Amino acid sequence: MLVVERHASTSVHPRASGQTPRTMELYRWAGIDEEVLGVSERASQGLRITIASSLAGPVFHRLLEDMSELDLDAAVGLPWGMAGQDVVEPILLARAEKSGAQVRFSTTLTSFEQDAEEVAAQVSPDGGEPYLVRARYLVAADGGRSRIRERLGIPVDGLGAIGHSIGVVFDADLGDRLQPDVTDLYYLQHPEFTGALVNTDVPGRYVFAADYHPERGESVDDFPPERLTKLIRAATDLPELAPEIRWVGAWEMAARVARHFRAGRVFLAGDAAKVTPPTGGMGGNTAVGDGHALAWQLAAVLRGEAGPRLLDAYEAERRPIAELVVNTSLHNAKQRMAPELDLSGVGDPVDQIELTLGFRYRSSAVLIEDDDPRPTENPNAPSGRAGFRAPHVPLGDGRSIVDLLGRGWVVLANGPSWRSATREVAAETGVALQCFEAGQDFGDPQGVFAVRYGLEPDGATLVRPDGIVAWRTGPVPDPAGTLWDVLARVLSR
Ligand SMILES: Cc1cc2nc3c(=O)[nH]c(=O)nc-3n(C[C@H](O)[C@H](O)[C@H](O)COP(=O)(O)OP(=O)(O)OC[C@H]3O[C@@H](n4cnc5c(N)ncnc54)[C@H](O)[C@@H]3O)c2cc1C
CATH class of the missing domain: 3.30.9.10 (D-Amino Acid Oxidase, subunit A, domain 2)
Incomplete structure (x- = not known):
């Protein structure tokens, strides 16, 4: 992977300060959550939000006194981070380079072409000769004024x-x-x-x-x-x-959301895909979410584990989140900063905790079997249904069930029939797939696993590499055959 950045360094401005527990979950899987917590002295202490005339002037409203008001114990085992973008970006850079990414600063992408096979991009280092880079895919993470989005002719929707x-x-x-x-x-x-x-x-x-x-x-x-x-x-x-x-x-x-997040081999991510008012602190967090979503899907396709149609899931899953983020942030902006804002025509806000930890994906990469149209649920009372985040379960050794996820596909089994089936399917398909059986491979001292995942005895849940439930089932006569079938569907093989 090659990253080009026209600036000489990572961000000098703290801009996106604050990591949601979902972002911390993604960082944990990347092995950098503790480092991110460590670079913010205020990390464990939390956030206070006040609406006032001035720092010593009349207080109109206190939105949040301290983080313990947000009771998320049943929803997540990870804390909020409070670090700014200026201190997090160097950590992300080091982690990307450790994984083999080449990152070239002071280098600008000036043009690109794509055909059915590849993208060819012209890049120009400051003071050096321009050169051509050929790649299978291009991710436009070039910010809110994305030239790549413009060049693709993708319109944006929203208040502007x-x-x-x-x-x-x-x-x-x-x-x-x-x-x-x-x-x-x-x-x-x-x-x-x-x-x-x-x-x-x-x-x-x-x-x-x-x-x-x-x-x-x-x-x-x-x-x-x-x-x-x-x-x-x-x-x-x-x-x-x-x-x-x-x-x-x-x-x-x-407030802008790109009408499409993809054109051929080019994907929009972060602010290039949507720009949201900062009221709510969701712009940077959802940019990280976009990056993670693209990373696992592109990796699966490039490794040959998935068919190219898996990549259609990116827009199907991330664009509705972008719209909810923008609408909710606009309502926050009206309350906190701009009472005169006319929001007629803007969709309703959703509860920000539900949006952060209880969002639901709908695409070909999840097998949803109910007809509940709601976009979110209360993550403190998770249903374990397909499309939602795999619920948190404390394992009793200081870890969460989330620590078993994030490095491939996982079958969480509520009985013994799934272990050999998983091994068989992993061997046949070459997909990184592991089974963890309750009571055998992980403890559940609070006895909440089957409830939060909605599993009958000998049922199982298939969790994607991004910690999203892809499918859930009761006992089946042929676990290996069923699992093979399901995996082929959600991976568009
Ligand atoms: C004042 C402010 C406060 C904010 N507060 C928060 C907050 O509290 N929480 C939160 O979650 N979010 C916040 N945000 C939003 C957050 O900063 C953005 O959502 C986030 O930076 C988006 O990341 P990105 O990588 O998509 O875009 P950017 O951070 O804008 O990065 C795009 C990069 O692409 C580079 N680039 C552009 N074109 C080219 C090219 N042709 N070739 C090479 N490089 C190129 C740019 O130099 C830039 O570094 C805030 C934003 C602002 C402005």
Whole structure:
């Protein structure tokens, strides 16, 4: 795998701060969850969200006091992460390189062509000669203004731009204005501006954003350090504060979902596929989810385990999530920052915990046998049905059942008939497939496995490499034949 990035390094801005337990699950399977927790001093302490006029001004609403309000014990065995993108990206980079990925910085993709067999991309290193790269597939992870998406002629749906912000990273001593040991996020509805202020992983460093109005002719140039200092003083209620401004940039708060996530051999991922308002912290998390989804599906096809039609599951599964994320974040934006936002025509929000841990995929890569149309369920009372995340079960040794997943296909069996069947099918198909039998291969001290997975004695659940239930069954007369059949269907073989 080759990655080209036109910048000289990973992100210097903390942007996507915070990892959901689902993202931590994906990171655990990649072996980097502890490192990600370790780079954020506030990791275990949590998040506080306040809507106020300014840091010492009237508080309009506290959305979240502390993370223990979110009782997720039955849903997941992993914590939230609180690390920023600036400290997580180097970890992802090292992990990708360890797996053999080549990552070339200061290198821009300038054009590409595709035919039925491959993609040919022209890339241009800064100060060097352009060269051609040929690959079986291209992943456009080139951000919200994706040139690749434009070049493919894929339109975007949604409200589009809903606001513009000047973002500032600054160092200062804010005293006890913010709680140092948690991510302390303030949405500010100040008489002079609407904005946000949050601490970062670096003590004494903060991110501040205030809205500006290009439609009235304003630009970043209208915000010299003196004006930004004035705004930061107003936001913090510290009239003498002398912030050291480290970074300033403009960004657009927008809601856009690409109409298609795929054109031939090219896939859109992350912000290239959808841009969401940051209210909810889901943009970066779902970008990681897109990357993981593409990674396992492309690997399965390239290894010959799956037919190319498996790749149709990517858009079928990820685009509805993108829409839910954007709609929910828009409703959050209206509540937290922009009460005047007109959301008629925008779909209803969904509960953010359900969206994070109780989402449901529908595609050819899951065999759904019920007619429940709801897009999510309460992850604290999981049903174990196909399309949902494989429910968390504590194994009694500090691990979760999730630790058995994520490295291939897994049969979780509630009886003895599945072990030899799984071995037989793995040998015949060459698919990385393992069986774990309750009571034999893993403990279930709380006795919740069969309930959370909805399994009868000698039933079984087939879990995909991304920890999603592909299929569930009661006892069958021919476990090997049935499993072979099911695997062939969900892998489009
Ligand atoms: C102020 C702000 C706050 C945010 N807060 C949160 C949050 O709290 N939680 C959250 O989950 N998300 C948050 N987000 C969103 C999050 O940052 C994005 O969703 C995430 O960065 C998307 O990742 P990406 O890789 O898709 O795109 P990007 O991070 O934009 O990366 C795209 C990369 O592609 C490179 N590139 C583009 N074109 C080319 C080319 N032709 N050749 C080579 N390289 C190219 C760019 O240089 C860029 O580095 C925030 C965003 C902003 C702006």
